[in-house]
Amino acid sequence: MRFTPARYASPLLLTACGAISVFAYAPVNAFALMWLALAALFLVAGKAENPKRAALLGYVWGLGYFCANIYWIFISLHTFGGMPAWMAAGCVFLLAVYLAIFPALGAWLGHKLGNTRCIRVGLTLPTAFVLTEWLRGWLFTGFPWATVGTSQLPMTSMAGYAPILGVYGISLILALSLGVIAALPRNPKAWGAVAFTWLAGWGLTHVEWTQPIGKPVTVSLVQGAIPQDEKWAQEHYLDNLRIYLRLTRQAKGEIVILPETAIPSFLSDTPDWYLDYLRAAVAPRALVTGVPLTGQHVEEYYNSVMFLTDPKMPTYSKHHLVPFGEFVPLPWLFGWMYHYLNMPLSGFTPGGTKQAAFAIGPTTRLAANICYEDVYGREIIHALPEATLLVNVSNLAWFDGSWAAWQQTQMSQARALETGRMMLRATNTGMTAIIDNHGKLVSVLAEGKRGILEGTARNYVGMTPYARCSDWLALGLGGLLLVLARFLRRKH
Known part of the structure; x- marks a missing residue:
């Protein structure tokens, strides 16, 4: 095969376009860069001479996309996990190699289903891309980090579609809008249809899908800012307990929330005097804290949240565990990694799919x-309609110095929009935040700052269309569009 610069320029360009998408997400929020990244993929893949070439172009785009958007995993593996730098970088790259299969599959399928360049770019490539993006968020427990629709939230009019179609529906509308404009750049009707769709989204942002109930409640979100290399160290154990006890005593809210594993020991190993001091610090108010729990069997333990001041001490145990961080998938294949990692409590047991919300006061x-x-919209809605308020507790010290906390907060904002509920975030090092039911950040505590975020929250009742139907509306719409593409193919 003869060397042709243009043949190799397109993959390099697509890799760069995929990589710049990281700036479309928080904290930069240059959301229009996602438009550029997707339009470039659809245009170049749409011109490919065959589906195989389109898949290659989708793959190199995905490689740039995921290497840029999941780089922070290196910090947890190397800086805090103790894995050699070359090995940690290799693991992150291998994960990107796997994740890039999904946009490659979307490009292959989109090219194969479209018999003309116009249909490919405007219809089949955008639709197939989003359907395979959903597949990425589901297959092998799923990894929906950096879903393209999230990059548009909550600052664009796409936020209006979140309570109806969820984040995958936003991905679909965004991809189709860009595909139609790229396929028909001089067609006024195409521009008009896209403009109408985006204006309709702005109109939908004014629709109230849920209703407030009861009086506002004051909340205190505690951020201990304990470095990851000290959090589980035995010599710092009592100091860590004292930090959260001191902050709890300073908290003023009716509901005080401590982050994931704020108590860095199993509840059964935690001194009784400490638990009594915590309860006394807030009585008669409510205290919710992260604490690992042991189960009934040997090596059965849970990453949990406990309503400590309720006499029954109800708990929520994490259901969706982090692969390689909280459990080892296919131990016979990946068990070798744990010879290099220093990760405490890496063999958690998953909690139940549907767990009761904490009953706090008359309405909360x-x-x-x-x-x-909180990355999984379809799982967050399991708590509805019972839940009136959502809370995420996290320890993101594993990724200090990266944008991971900002990106996850943006996903929490998406969950607030989808459910029509406020979302509280209590984290060890940031971002601790209060998010309203429209996905807007009400207040944020600076990353790395030891302190308390005091604020007010409202309880909401009612069900959004997304809370009722999950991702099925978006998936059904995508399926209908592929049927339309089949019809157009026969017509031509």
């Missing part, structure tokens, strides 16, 4: 989720 029904569980 607080549904907890832990760590990156």
Whole structure:
């Protein structure tokens, strides 16, 4: 095969376009860069001579996309996990190699289903891309980090579609809008249809899908800012307990929330005097804290949140565990990694799919989720309609110095929009935040700062269309579009 610069320029360009998408997300929030990244993929893949070439182009785009968007995993593996730098970088790259399969599959399928360049770019490539993006968030427990629709929230009019179609529906509308404009750049009707769709989204942002109930409640979100290399060290154990006890005593809210594993020991190993001091510090108010729990069997333990001041001490145990961080998938294949990692409590047991919200006072029904569980919109809605308020407790010290906390907060904002509930975030090192039911940040405590975020929250009742139907509306719409593409193919 003869060397042709243009043939190799396109993959390099697509890799760069995929990589710059990281700036579309928080904290930069240059959301228009996602438009550029996706439009470039659809245009170049749409011109490919065959589906195989389109898949290659989708793959190199995905490689740039994921290497840029999951770079922070290196910090947890190397800086805090103790893995050699070359090995940690290799593991992150291998994960990107796997994740890039999904946009490659979308490009292959989109090219194969479209028999003309116009149909490919405007219809089949955008639709297939989003359907395979959903597949990425589901297959092998799923990894929906950096879903393209999230990059548009909550600052664009796409936020209006979140309570109806969820973040994958936003991905679909965004991808189709860009595909239509790229396929028909001089067609006024195409521009008009896209403009109408985006204006309709702005109109939908004014629709109230849920209603406030009862009086506002004051909340205190405690951020201990304990470095990861000290959090589990035995010599710092009592100091860490004292930090959270001191902050709890200073908290003023009716509901005081401590982050994931704020108590860095199993509840059964935690001194009784300490638990009594915590309860006394807030009585008669409510205290919710992260604490690991042991189970009934040997080596059965849970990453949990406990309503400590309730006499029954109800708990929520994390259901969706982090692969390689909280459990080892396929131990016979990946068990070798743990010879290099220093990760405490890496063999958690998953909690139940549906767990009761904490009943606090007359109206508050607080549904907890832990760590990156707020990435999964379809799982957060399991707490509805009972839950009136959502809380995420996390320890993101594993990724200090990266944008991971900002990116996850943006996903929490998406969950608030999808459910029509406020989302509270209590973290060890940041971002501790209060998010309203429209996905807007009400207040944030600076990353790395030891302190308390005091604020007010409202309880909400009612069900958004997304809370009722989950991702099925978006998936159904995508399926109908592929049927339309099949019809157009026969017509031509």
